[in-house]
Amino acid sequence: MNRKEPLIRLAKRDDLGTMNAWIIRIVSIFAALILFAGLIVSVGYNPVSVYVAMIGGALGSPLNIQQTIKIMIPLLGASLAIAPAFKMKFWNIGVEGQITVGGICATYFALTFQNSWPSGVLLPVMCLAAAIGGGLWGMLPAVFRAKWGTNETLFTLMLNYIAIGVVKYLQGGPWEKVPKGTQMIERFAQTARMPNVWGVTAGGFIVLALVIFMYCYLRFTKQGYQIAVVGESEATARYAGINVGRVIVRTMFVSGAIAGLVGFIVVSGINYTLSDSVAGGVGFTGITVAWLAQLNPIGMVFISMLLAVLTKGASTINTLTHNALPESMSDMLTGLILFCMLASEFFIRYRMIFRTRQKEAAK
Amino acid sequence: MEKETAIRLEGITKRFGDVVANRSVSLEVYRGEILSLLGENGSGKTTLMNMISGIYFPDQGHIFVGEKEVLIRSPKDAIDLGIGMIHQHFKLVDVLTAAENIVLGLREKGKFDKKAVAARVQAISEKYGFSIDPQKKVYDMSVSEKQTVEIIKVLYRGADILILDEPTAVLTPQETEKLFAVLRAMRDDGKAIIIITHKLQEVLELSDRVSVLRKGEYIGTVSTAEATAQSLTDMMVGQATVLNIERPEPVNPQKRLSVAGLTVVDGNGVRKLSNVSFDVYGGEILGIAGISGCGQKELLESIAGLQNVQTGSIIYHTDEGSEELVGKSAMAIREKGIRLSFVPEDRLGMGLVANMDMAGNMMLRSFKRGRFGLSDRKSPEVLAEQVKDDLEVVTPSIQTPVRRMSGGNVQKVLVGREIAAEPKILMTAYAVRGLDINTSYTIYHLLNQQKEKGVAVIYVGEDLDVLLELCDRILVLCGGQVSGILNGRSATREQVGLMMTKVGGAS
Numbered sequence: 001m002n003r004k005e006p007l008i009r010l011a012k013r014d015d016l017g018t019m020n021a022w023i024i025r026i027v028s029i030f031a032a033l034i035l036f037a038g039l040i041v042s043v044g045y046n047p048v049s050v051y052v053a054m055i056g057g058a059l060g061s062p063l064n065i066q067q068t069i070k071i072m073i074p075l076l077g078a079s080l081a082i083a084p085a086f087k088m089k090f091w092n093i094g095v096e097g098q099i100t101v102g103g104i105c106a107t108y109f110a111l112t113f114q115n116s117w118p119s120g121v122l123l124p125v126m127c128l129a130a131a132i133g134g135g136l137w138g139m140l141p142a143v144f145r146a147k148w149g150t151n152e153t154l155f156t157l158m159l160n161y162i163a164i165g166v167v168k169y170l171q172g173g174p175w176e177k178v179p180k181g182t183q184m185i186e187r188f189a190q191t192a193r194m195p196n197v198w199g200v201t202a203g204g205f206i207v208l209a210l211v212i213f214m215y216c217y218l219r220f221t222k223q224g225y226q227i228a229v230v231g232e233s234e235a236t237a238r239y240a241g242i243n244v245g246r247v248i249v250r251t252m253f254v255s256g257a258i259a260g261l262v263g264f265i266v267v268s269g270i271n272y273t274l275s276d277s278v279a280g281g282v283g284f285t286g287i288t289v290a291w292l293a294q295l296n297p298i299g300m301v302f303i304s305m306l307l308a309v310l311t312k313g314a315s316t317i318n319t320l321t322h323n324a325l326p327e328s329m330s331d332m333l334t335g336l337i338l339f340c341m342l343a344s345e346f347f348i349r350y351r352m353i354f355r356t357r358q359k360e361a362a363k
Numbered sequence: 364m365e366k367e368t369a370i371r372l373e374g375i376t377k378r379f380g381d382v383v384a385n386r387s388v389s390l391e392v393y394r395g396e397i398l399s400l401l402g403e404n405g406s407g408k409t410t411l412m413n414m415i416s417g418i419y420f421p422d423q424g425h426i427f428v429g430e431k432e433v434l435i436r437s438p439k440d441a442i443d444l445g446i447g448m449i450h451q452h453f454k455l456v457d458v459l460t461a462a463e464n465i466v467l468g469l470r471e472k473g474k475f476d477k478k479a480v481a482a483r484v485q486a487i488s489e490k491y492g493f494s495i496d497p498q499k500k501v502y503d504m505s506v507s508e509k510q511t512v513e514i515i516k517v518l519y520r521g522a523d524i525l526i527l528d529e530p531t532a533v534l535t536p537q538e539t540e541k542l543f544a545v546l547r548a549m550r551d552d553g554k555a556i557i558i559i560t561h562k563l564q565e566v567l568e569l570s571d572r573v574s575v576l577r578k579g580e581y582i583g584t585v586s587t588a589e590a591t592a593q594s595l596t597d598m599m600v601g602q603a604t605v606l607n608i609e610r611p612e613p614v615n616p617q618k619r620l621s622v623a624g625l626t627v628v629d630g631n632g633v634r635k636l637s638n639v640s641f642d643v644y645g646g647e648i649l650g651i652a653g654i655s656g657c658g659q660k661e662l663l664e665s666i667a668g669l670q671n672v673q674t675g676s677i678i679y680h681t682d683e684g685s686e687e688l689v690g691k692s693a694m695a696i697r698e699k700g701i702r703l704s705f706v707p708e709d710r711l712g713m714g715l716v717a718n719m720d721m722a723g724n725m726m727l728r729s730f731k732r733g734r735f736g737l738s739d740r741k742s743p744e745v746l747a748e749q750v751k752d753d754l755e756v757v758t759p760s761i762q763t764p765v766r767r768m769s770g771g772n773v774q775k776v777l778v779g780r781e782i783a784a785e786p787k788i789l790m791t792a793y794a795v796r797g798l799d800i801n802t803s804y805t806i807y808h809l810l811n812q813q814k815e816k817g818v819a820v821i822y823v824g825e826d827l828d829v830l831l832e833l834c835d836r837i838l839v840l841c842g843g844q845v846s847g848i849l850n851g852r853s854a855t856r857e858q859v860g861l862m863m864t865k866v867g868g869a870s
Contacts, residue, residue, distance in 0.1 A: 220738070
């Protein structure tokens with residue numbers, strides 16, 4: 001026989017079951033850690049001690065834990081904002097901008113009323129303004145998509161830069177603190193700051209409440225059901241009498257409003273001011289979190305914690321190794337983990353069949 | 364004359380996960396014959412042919428072309444061996460001409476010589492009796508012309524083993540006759556032809572031998588001359604089945620729906636329905652016949668409130684009064700209490716949500732129920748269990764996503780849900796397409812039950828024999844117009860076929 005059977009063939013797997021699928025995913029995280037260990041060795045460090053130091057840096061002391069959680073809060077919030085939109089297969093990559101707009105709205109009330117209103121009034125108003133502002137910003141591309149079928153990916157992405165541009169204008173112009181020239185907005189007065197609980201902003205509780213809200217919203221409500229149907233098939237949704245355009249617009253309002261809330265938490269609970277890096281990339285990293293958690297809000301808690309630990313741990317290592325291992329290595333590790341987890345989806349769906357015929361023939 | 368083997372399969376097995384699509388199938392085709400591969404849906408016919416044409420690779424077994432064992436690893440290998448497959452869904456580029464499609468992907472030296480290609484296409488056409496204009500663009504072609512291009516495409520590549528996957532599913536009776544003439548000409552030229560089908564009439568008319576598959580297993584091969592519709596059915600189904608469809612007389616028919624002057628123009632300005640008028644009565648089955656794409660979809664969707672209607676009216680009658688449906692959305696129609704059920708053509712893409720389980724799919728009709736914005740998740744589960752038991756849906760549990768069920772069970776879920784809504788009007792589009800014989804009969808039986816309950820049933824179908832056996836009246840559509848309405852008990856195939864191609868039918 002002159003032709004050979006293909007070396008490897010792929011075949012669809014039978015259903016693995018949720019448990020086994022998650023075991024494969026967790027194994028893939030370890031695979032990423034092992035791959036990354038190779039990189040650490042190549043620059044002359046002991047991977048085990050580096051990993052131990054990373055975990056120590058992220059979780060070793062109450063202060064470290066507080067800082068890790070500070071990283072985790074906006075990240076988790078952003079991924080929760082993404083969840084309903086992505087469930088609907090509406091690719092909202094504008095969470096970054098929606099967070100920023102939420103921050104702008106909250107900051108407007110903080111700067112205007114921080115000396116005249118008590119905290120008990122000001123904070124709820126800031127919170128509401130941020131949610132509405134972020135929601136409307138998110139609705140904008142949804143309206144265009146529902147009415148004229150525009151591409152939401154580009155639209156939401158471009159809106160990010162507009163929102164950030166607006167902040168740049170504000171911090172160099174009308175809202176710049178005196179003396180002028182710093183390109184910075186003044187820090188909020190105490191009345192506009194959210195209180196801390198156990199050294200971490202009370203905004204953490206808002207995000208935890210959002211986790212439960214989003215879990216129930218997607219799972220048990222009529223609106224959550226409509227989102228799922230629209231995401232699976234718009235034709236089915238129309239057939240079932242669902243007003244597809246309205247669901248898209250409403251869902252994007254919810255998505256944007258949650259992002260707006262995150263903006264409020266960041267300006268009022270973490271930074272105590274507004275800057276053009278208010279979102280700091282969580283709108284994009286949040287996509288990774290949401291995706292890795294398979295859009296499950298409970299899963300997002302764990303994934304965002306994992307990424308926060310990596311980020312915080314990497315900055316510790318950077319100090320310990322005197323810059324031999326740069327801080328950006330957490331990004332590399334995150335990238336490797338993402339890569340491995342995505343690869344694991346392939347192994348969850350398919351199995352490989354190796355060439356067997358040659359052996360049969362030899363027998 | 365000694366028969367010469369064209370292709371021979373030995374012990375071919377193919378698994379997809381747990382499912383064995385083909386279990387140790389052996390088959391032999393000779394040059395100069397037409398072999399029908401007969402089997403119900405899901406019996407593994409297409410999988411088997413896909414292995415010959417290089418799309419799948421068998422898990423076990425051997426394939427011989429002529430006397431030599433071969434390994435077919437890709438469609439290219441298959442073409443090199445002279446095997447050509449004409450798929451059920453055409454694989455043509457719409458904006459290219461027939462000739463361009465035919466040479467597409469060929470690696471011939473030199474530049475694209477339109478004249479030479481056209482001449483060769485012409486030669487092939489004349490040899491077997493095709494008629495085709497090589498310079499015609501595919502988007503201007505009818506379904507039958509597209510099929511012709513597909514066939515010439517494989518002949519141009521030198522195929523002498525041709526596989527056709529349900530070639531007549533989309534053709535009118537007249538076009539089918541033409542195709543059969545061409546296939547006979549190719550057979551007489553010494554080519555081996557395999558046709559996949561489950562229409563018994565065609566098998567008996569066309570083929571020399573019939574091989575039957577059942578549930579992935581090879582049952583046997585008989586010579587067509589010795590076979591009858593009943594004997595083939597028994598081989599296919601595995602037991603003697605009654606082939607007659609019951610048709611009870613309509614009892615006390617009452618006007619339920621009147622459509623008048625209905626005109627629909629789509630987004631591109633194409634007129635899909637023009638001035639369609641007819642009435643539907645409770646207690647009858649109204650069949651709708653027509654070539655695919657001549658307005659059936661738009662008609663049903665207009666009634667269901669899913670289609671923008673330019674002019675015309677659709678009036679729903681009850682004892683209490685009448686209601687205009689034009690201008691109402693699907694939700695508005697439902698909220699008015701109009702009991703309209705619709706089994707659409709695209710089951711998983713429109714009637715159901717493929718990734719949801721049975722309960723989730725039952726909710727499509729009832730998700731608006733429930734308090735505090737929460738949807739009622741309990742009653743859909745009860746309904747899902749009920750549908751599962753009543754219609755004998757085969758599924759591991761009601762939590763299994765419907766996409767993992769077989770086609771017949773998917774349709775049972777959809778029909779079960781629509782009937783459970785206790786409709787006054789039940790519309791079905793291609794309700795038995797792709798279903799095996801037993802499930803088809805289950806569906807006919809369910810429709811008859813609804814009819815006896817006084818429901819007005821609209822049955823859009825493609826199999827004329829079924830339409831003629833099942834329906835009380837048959838409305839024939841042609842290019843968006845009503846070509847005529849016939850009495851189902853007295854109409855003939857030829858009558859309906861003519862009316863499908865020409866308004867009014869008279870030539």
